[in-house]
Amino acid sequence: MENARWLQVEELFQQATKLEGRRRADFLEHACGEDEELRQELESLLAQQKKSAEFLETPAVQLLGQLIAKQAKLEDDHRLIGTTISHYRVVERIGRGGMGDVFRAVRADEAYEQHVALKLISAGRHSTFFINRLRTERQILANLDHPNIARLFDGGTTDDYIPYLVMEYIRGEPITTYCDNHRLSVPDRLKLFLQVCSAVQYAHQHLIIHRDVKPDNILVTADGVAKLMDFGIAKILDADAEPGHGHATMTVTRAFTPAFASPEQIKGEAISTASDVYSLGVVLYQLLTGQSPYWRSSHTRHELAHAICDVEPEKPSAAVISSVPVADDKVSPQCVSLCRNTTPDKLHRTLSGELDQILLKALRKEPQHRYPSAQAFADDLQAYTLGLPVSARRGTFSYRAAKFMRRNKVGLSVAVIVMLMMFAGALAVVREARIARTAQFRAEQRFEALRKLTNSMLFEFHDSIEKLPGSTAPRELVVRRSLEYLEQIAAEGNNDPATLRDLAAGYERIGRIKAEEGHPHLGGAGSFQEAHELYKKALTIRQKLAAANPEDVGLQMDLLGTMLNIAAIYTALGDQDDALGVYQKQLAIEQRLEVRHDSEDLRYKTAGSHIGIADIQQTLGAYDSAEDHLRQALALNQSLLDKNPTSLRLLGGVWRSHAYLAMVLKFDKKYTEAAAESRRGLSISEKLTSRDPNDSEFQRWLINDYESLCASLAYSGFFSEVRGLCSKAIEINEAMVESDSNNVQAKADLANTNMTMGVALYLMHSLEEALRFEHRADAMYRDVARQDPDSLTNAGDHATALIYAARIEARLHQRESAHRDLEQAEKMLEEAIAASPKNKHFSDTLEEARAALKALPNDTAPLVAH
Amino acid sequence: MALPSNHEVTQLLRAWTSGDESALEKLTPLVYDELHSVARRCMAGERTGHTLQTTALVNEVYLRLVDCAKVNWQDRAHFFAVSAQLMRRILIDFARSRGYQKRGGGTIQISLEEAPLVCLEPDGDIVAIDRALKSLAAVDERKSKVVELRFFGGLSIEETADVLRVSVETVGRDWRLAKVWLLRELSQGT
Known part of the structure; x- marks a missing residue:
């Protein structure tokens, strides 16, 4: 040319x-x-x-470099292929991993051909120590037998002293590739991921941590079965654990993949099952969003390490629509959503909300803020797929808000003002929306935005300040304001179920604040009636919603939650019949739901209803029926716990069943059985307190068990352990009261333990000593009554202590004191009965007090000691 | 073979640029060995989770071979130009000679499967590219130089502009046209 x-x-x-x-x-x-x-x-x-875009952009030398390296690798392989290692003939190389090369091999000395994956472990790990550890770990790993875990068959060292492992040969693709190739939707991806969780949970139960959970280690077979590979191998490979090599000079190659490692792994801190939960989170993040939680902020290894330890990951829902330009087209929103058989918009909506929260919870920097187990993680995902409330949802905001407040020491009032200012803006939106009625669609969108804001005020903000001291007034203000807006929205929004649901939840929230005000440690006078009214408003809405959507399990669950609150109010007000009525209705709903929507959550709730019914019945003196309900609760909780042994909630359910059984049996004077139940409870509370010594809830459980066991043993005449048990209970209880003098519950507990100690000593004829404890108990009950004057339970217990004190005093010829105590007990019980006429304990105790009063004059004569 | 000193490599390069073809025969195995070891290191890096660094693989090879401080070239630009030529020769020889016979008559065909980081469309092979590049040189010498420096020499647009003493924009325009021209040539040549 x-x-x-x-x-x-x-x-x-x-x-x-x-x-x-x-x-x-x-x-x-x-x-x-x-x-x-x-x-x-x-x-x-x-x-x-x-x-031409990509054409010639990669320098020729690099292309050739890759080919050269590949060829060199092939040449290496050729040396091994065909040779026999142990009993296995090496057939072909199938992979290359952090630990070394992987070959397909066949067992040569058998009639049938068994294909296995043979992993040769890279050079540099050939110390005697390493080989010994390989041997011991191999034993442990070989016992892992789970459908979603690749089996480990064998291991050893070759003639050249190269360590190797023989594992189940899985023909499959890494889970991410599999999902993309099959264009699996989000629900299908979750299903597959649940298999992985189950494998990890299984291993954790066998005390094995994977340490290197990543897509390359999760293969999916053609039948769609996920297989987790290389369990615990990272531990074998982790040179750091080698004793005597703690020198800083030694460069340690940690055997994990940084992109999927947890912050504690990056920092070289202690690794636990929570580290696997974290890595599972990264895998799921990738499965759902097509990208790593940290790729935006990290390009080098160092940046990645920093991001893992310090940068909060982007919400998955945001990651899938973000249009940040990247070289890799695979993470473009279109490409990501296409692989998930959806559009960027729909994918964004699917991930928004619960899935965002669940993932962020799994990816928390602090291990203790993640899911406590792979099972709990899986449970939440399962709950999500079933449309049930997820546990992660409520945590995030409070977690972040608490963090924020800690960091900035922002006064609570400032935070509240900020939130209310946001509401002022929101109100304008409502007005505007009303004007813009013609623009129906836009108005609806705005309602939705406002509803979300209100929702976050009601739940996230409220919950985040709930535990802060002195938060009652701002909480009420926040919730009341939220309710006003919700009522407006409800009026505007054509009875939109989501709005109604929030409205009901709002009434319930204020109800709860009011109910808590009725509780002494919040320093308010009883406002149970007000709480009751609010709960009833919530109930009306919930009932309508549940009736209109019988298939929506979430709405039914909401209804059950409100009913439980109402039953608790009735119980606190001493209104047994109404409480019992609500519990029985609850039970009926639960049993109906169970037929079609059986779940752990539902069964756990059913067990709770049984316990609630039993609690009412025991106050009515219907001990047999109470016992029957408690046995059902125990059976339910126990079978749930057997299936999910790491669940703290279920363990609590089992404990509660034992504790209530012990109480009811004691009232029914079946002391031997009661003691046995107390011991069962004790085995749980002792384990929990030793695991978590600072948890005040577990300490209460422990105190309760010691105290009830002490009482049952004393009543049945087995005195040998009595003094020790009660002393232990008092010791723990005193420490609790000392650490928080405003804790009325702890004081009431301490009064009870002192009374029981006194009763036990009385039964053991140590009268003076017994009286000292009863007097102490008396003083404490008074103290509690000052802070909590309306508590019927306290009054009943106090009266009981006074009657015992009077009996002892009578024996000690202190007639005046005895008379005064009994009269006081009589007065207190009469008042309690006026408030709760059907309470059998109160009437029984009153009878006792009156009988003792009658008997008093005769007691003035000197008593012959037993 | 004992590793030659940097000085020796410099001598060989100089001899080759002044027309001594036998110097190339001595240079080739040195460059190849270096390439081999760098490439293997890259693979090892990839294995431990490093991404394959695309930056300056060529430069790394040169820097290890040539003592830049002692290179008495007229200027840096000349050095790069010579390097790119040398690399082109060596790579083409290598591609022709190594055992890739099973892949299409002694040439390397770089498919997506073979080198996932690369998109040489559709069946680009280095020998064919070299041939097409010679045709391009007949039409537009400078554009063929741009491709030589960029593709075989591994230089950036800016570095290429520096070497050719033209503006960055010009290199960009040349590069854009050269690529489509070569692609058309390759698609017609088969």
């Missing part, structure tokens, strides 16, 4: 590349005119333009 012509082509080409479509065609038309040859020349060049 002549030079001038070429220059012309070049100039027109450069101009044409700047144009597209119609405009380019017009330009060519105009520029070439009749010159068909020129047009063809240009068009043939432009036709290549799309293909």
